[in-house]
Amino acid sequence: MTNDWNYPIILVRPGKGVWLPEPHAAPFVDIIDIVFLGGKLYGITQAEDLVSLDIAFDDNNGAPDVTGFHAWSDIDEDDHNHEAENNDANNNDHCHDKVSTEEEDNNMRATKEVTVKTGDDMLSEGITTYWEDDDVPYEPSKDLVAVIWYLVGSCGKLFMVKRQLQCPSYGTAFTCKVAVLEVNLGTCAWAPVSGGLDGQTFFISERFCKSIAAHGDIEGDTIYFADTGETFDVMSRTLSPPQRDIDHGRSMWIFSPALVV
Incomplete structure (x- = not known):
């Protein structure tokens, strides 16, 4: 990528x-x-x-x-009905007529903020950003919230980690929500993971993700995030406090090559 x-x-x-x-x-x-x-x-x-x-x-x-x-596409019947309703509404009203100038300004501010954070004038398409509490007028002190998706292959299975990262104007960024889903490669439908990661450990960063077998100090059924130093226990669904604040667009895990005899 x-x-x-x-x-x-x-x-x-x-x-x-x-x-x-x-x-x-x-x-x-x-x-x-x-x-x-x-x-x-x-x-x-x-x-x-x-x-x-x-x-x-x-x-x-x-x-x-x-x-x-x-x-x-993992779309159920309710989604199809909702999409049809939206299409009917769009036939009567153009989308741009429904977006207020204030909402457009907020979106532009969020886009500019995350562009500055990536440091290369290119907004990563894998990140959706918005301001916390978009229902109230924009204030410079409002937190930026980023939603990030990651794919992880583990033991022949395919997982998606969906993460909500909150970036305060002042202070350390922290993860406020994590969802872990496994795909059925036959039907390509996503299902929430409730029984752990089969003893595996996920190391997550935007540039590189990896699954390894838990050993030593590495805890099983746990997700490690490179940018904040947080860990997420998949079984108990608990997050540890953030340990550091690294640009998520520049941080990545590096693993020693496996020894082949």
């Missing part, structure tokens, strides 16, 4: 070649995180739709290529 709006995904096979999507091409432009699992490449969108990419290699030079993709 990259932070380039034109080319959000790049496939590289060292010494063989590079694959790039067409600029702003769907569905690649909508994908916010990816993971390899079982020889396949999966992606997730902000709508929490799962995408799988078919990858092939050139017979002559071995360069990678995406030959197709599959997308699923």
Whole structure:
């Protein structure tokens, strides 16, 4: 994954070649995180739709290529009915007529704030931001809230971690809500995880996530966040206090390579 709006995904096979999507091409432009699992490449969108990419290699030079993709939406009947109602309403009223100038200003302020935090003039598509208590007029002292999605492959299973991070104007950022869901790769429907992570531990950062078997001081069925130093116990659904405040866009976990004998 990259932070380039034109080319959000790049496939590289060292010494063989590079694959790039067409600029702003769907569905690649909508994908916010990816993971390899079982020889396949999966992606997730902000709508929490799962995408799988078919990858092939050139017979002559071995360069990678995406030959197709599959997308699923986890939408129930109530969502379909609600969407139909919205479509009927949109036929009578244009969307931009419903958004007040004040709401647009708040969205612009939130966008500018998170752009400054990423430090590269590019807003990560994997983050949705808003101001706490958007129902009241904007004030500089209001907290910024970011919703971030992560994909994690673990023991042949595919998980999504959805996190709500609150960034006070003054003070340390902290996680206020975490949801962990597992996807059924047959139906591609998400289901909340209630029985733990099978003894595994998730290390989460925007740039890199990894699942490892718990050992030593590493607690099982626990999620570690790189930017705040928080831990989330999946079984008890409790969060530890934040230990540090690192830019979530620049922090990542680094693991030593596995020893192969």
